[in-house]
Amino acid sequence: MTHPPEEPAGVLARLAQAGVQLDWLNDDQRQVLLDLSSDELALLLSIKARLDEVSPDVQAHSEIAGGALF
Template structure:
């Protein structure tokens, strides 16, 4: 198991992830992401942000898990 890295949460918050609404368990999962997983998640968020008006309308359908 990967050791939790609290810096990961700071990186996610800086990228616009709403970390303040996540449960402790969810934060634990995010804090244990590998460097590759974090990079992928940030890339996906960046691409979604690039098309925000189109994705934003579907936020309630998708559950907003990544936003």
């Protein structure tokens, strides 16, 4: 069951707390994140946490790819 979206401030706070660089996003990208359902946000944060667990491997790729995801 999909839960309704969270309040915008809550979404941004949870993303920032997880280490997502929000200041690099343009307005349209920020809106996509704000429109996520609670389930989608939880999935995104779960994926971000898993990426952080292997951060040395991911960091090397982000330098090459420009850190397009996070």
